[in-house]
Amino acid sequence: MLKLLFLTLIFISTLYANKVIYLSYDEIPKRVIKGEIFTVTLKALSTVRDFDDIEYEFLNYSGLKILDERPEREEKGKFFYDTFHILATASYAKLPDVNATLVASREYNSTFIDGPELNIITLNPKKNFSNIIADELTLVEYKTTTYDKSHNIVVFIAQAKNSDISAMHFKNVYKQGSESKVESYNDSKITYFVVIDKRIENFTFSYFNLKKNNFAMLNIPIIVDDDSVTTQSDLKPRDQSHDKIKMYAAAAVAFIAFFLIVWRKKYIYLIFILIPLVYIISLATPEETICIKEGAQIRLLPVDNGTIFETTQTKYYLPKEGSVKNFIKVQLQNEKIGWVKNEDTCSY
Structure with missing residues (x-):
């Protein structure tokens, strides 16, 4: 009996003699909200001096996403405090089981600890x-x-x-x-x-x-603005619904100016003919149209990674509403406004 106890003590002492890292979870939050980014800190103590680093392997964790490849390390005396940022992704979460190994010229045994469960809180927010x-x-x-x-x-x-x-x-x-x-x-x-x-x-x-x-x-x-946002042009097309009325009004002004010239013989009134005529010509000039390639992507905003809400199924022509940098603003057949890259236009 005494011999068995003696052998057991020798076996236990041998195990502890070979242990080179003492590891524990140092800081664990008391509660975590689902969707929150939080931190946990591992506390490590090495029994050997000659080593380069401590490597961690995370196993058997649930409901979490570990965001750091390497921890933020702080040394306090003989202790190493390694902090990791973690995202809670589910209503149930368990911290990882951790296997820690010294990086050194010679091989050492690793240390393993179990990860505890977390207290996860799920919010019940309003619709906004x-x-x-x-x-x-x-x-x-x-x-x-x-x-x-x-x-x-x-x-x-x-x-x-x-x-x-x-x-x-x-x-x-x-x-x-x-x-x-x-x-x-x-x-x-x-x-x-x-x-x-x-x-x-x-x-x-x-x-x-x-x-x-x-x-x-x-x-x-909500204040509707026609000016540009940073480098992006406004998304609102020119309203052409009243162009005919505007042209008739400008023509009426020109006619009255012509009548005054004939009646009073004052040619200064020519300006009241020229301005309406220029305005009428600008309104009467047909909109520029551009050819869009088949398979062109129509974006919501004029940025390279902008949301694509439509892809052209065939080549067709659209009114050009404006341009900015490498994008052209077009009005779709459903009257919505989109942006197409210059490279997605074709020659007539």
């Missing part, structure tokens, strides 16, 4: 929720233009801190999508568009503020 959970979300700029007879399009740029900016999504909008984004859990930026009903006077939405632990509101007043 943007699906963004962040330390802070701010609007940089915004722009509203006409989309079609029933809708306006709102384009805005937003910045977020500690957020999965790609998760942005709205309910109860006609169309939506991102035009560009810079993804980083520290500082991210997105250019986003929503197509909304013309009757809406304010586009108001919420996000969950992690610092204040509540829903915060952002508001975009």
Whole structure:
């Protein structure tokens, strides 16, 4: 019996003698919101001095996305504190089991620890929720233009801190999508568009503020603007519905000016003939049309990665409404406005 106990003690002491890393989870959040980016810290102590690094292998985790390839490391005495950023993607989550190995000239045994389950909270937001959970979300700029007879399009740029900016999504909008984004859990930026009903006077939405632990509101007043947004031209086509009335009015002014010249013999009134005539000619000049190739992609905005909402099934001609950089603005047969790349046009 004593011999068996002695052999057991020798076996246990041998195991501990070969252990070169002591590892544990140091900081685990008490609760995590689904969709939140949070951090966990691993605490490591090496029993050997001559090594280059500590490598981690994550196993058997659930409901999470690990965002860092390498941790943020802080050394305190003999201890190493390695912090990882993690995104909670589900209503149930378990931290990884971790296998830690020293990177050194000679091989050492690795250390393994189990990952605990997390307390995941699922939000129950109102319908205007943007699906963004962040330390802070701010609007940089915004722009509203006409989309079609029933809708306006709102384009805005937003910045977020500690957020999965790609998760942005709205309910109860006609169309939506991102035009560009810079993804980083520290500082991210997105250019986003929503197509909304013309009757809406304010586009108001919420996000969950992690610092204040509540829903915060952002508001975009709907002021339809014909000017350009940064480098993008307005999306509104020229209204030609009253061109004939305008031409008749200009002709009437020219006729009255001609009558005054004949009656009073004052040729200064010629200016009141020339200006209306120039205006009539400009209105009467037919719109320029362009040839669009088969398979051309019609974009919502004039940017390379802009949302494609239609692809041409055959070659056809469209009125040209304007141009900016490498894009031409066209009016589709359904009266919607789109942008096509110069390279997708064809010769007549």
